[in-house]
Amino acid sequence: GAGVSQTPSNKVTEKGKYVELRCDPISGHTALYWYRQSLGQGPEFLIYFQGTGAADDSGLPNDRFFAVRPEGSVSTLKIQRTERGDSAVYLCASSFSGRGTGELFFGEGSRLTVL
Amino acid sequence: DQQVKQNSPSLSVQEGRISILNCDYTNSMFDYFLWYKKYPAEGPTFLISISSIKDKNEDGRFTVFLNKSAKHLSLHIVPSQPGDSAVYFCAASNTGNQFYFGTGTSLTVIP
Numbered sequence: 001g002a003g004v005s006q007t008p009s010n011k012v013t014e015k016g017k018y019v020e021l022r023c024d025p026i027s028g029h030t031a032l033y034w035y036r037q038s039l040g041q042g043p044e045f046l047i048y049f050q051g052t053g054a055a056d057d058s059g060l061p062n063d064r065f066f067a068v069r070p071e072g073s074v075s076t077l078k079i080q081r082t083e084r085g086d087s088a089v090y091l092c093a094s095s096f097s098g099r100g101t102g103e104l105f106f107g108e109g110s111r112l113t114v115l
Numbered sequence: 116d117q118q119v120k121q122n123s124p125s126l127s128v129q130e131g132r133i134s135i136l137n138c139d140y141t142n143s144m145f146d147y148f149l150w151y152k153k154y155p156a157e158g159p160t161f162l163i164s165i166s167s168i169k170d171k172n173e174d175g176r177f178t179v180f181l182n183k184s185a186k187h188l189s190l191h192i193v194p195s196q197p198g199d200s201a202v203y204f205c206a207a208s209n210t211g212n213q214f215y216f217g218t219g220t221s222l223t224v225i226p
Contacts, residue, residue: 106158
């Protein structure tokens with residue numbers, strides 16, 4: 001498809017387990033963002049990639065969270081030793097330039113539930 | 116600390132009337148502002164944006180106003196339509212990498 005694709009759309013896991021969330025951005029978009037949205041809140045920045053490198057990972061809450069984008073396209077957000085507080089919708093977005101002056105195109109999100 | 120605030124969690128408007136959604140920010144370095152619309156079970160979709168060098172940007176039924184001295188922006192929708200019912204997020208950026216989002220305002224347009 002032409003939009004940002006995220007898988008899985010829903011993930012239920014147990015506390016302490018490892019989770020991977022995948023994002024396939026719009027073709028040709030060099031910038032890729034991960035956001036987290038908790039209930040009743042706006043999207044909260046996690047990490048930003050420009051090409052293959054993480055240009056800004058200051059939003060990652062702790063070292064249990066890690067993201068990669070090895071070929072500058074698909075990205076994977078990895079969460080180790082999940083906790084109940086990690087339950088949220090994880091949104092991926094891409095943009096053409098990532099210079100902060102263009103719109104972000106969001107995927108539908110991956111809803112993570114940690115039991 | 117919330118740098119972008121939407122103090123009204125919800126708003127109801129009659130079809131055909133004007134909807135005004137408000138947003139305040141605290142960081143004077145923000146120079147680019149956007150509004151996103153979100154339907155349930157979908158990701159946010161871009162609606163309209165404004166650069167800090169402007170105080171107004173209009174796109175069809177949607178107009179965004181920026182008051183830099185007050186650190187305030189607003190989105191006007193006129194005339195409002197039932198299909199406009201959604202959650203609206205404002206976002207701000209300082210041409211860096213991060214877009215900061217507000218907590219959203221749920222708009223209901225009553226037919």
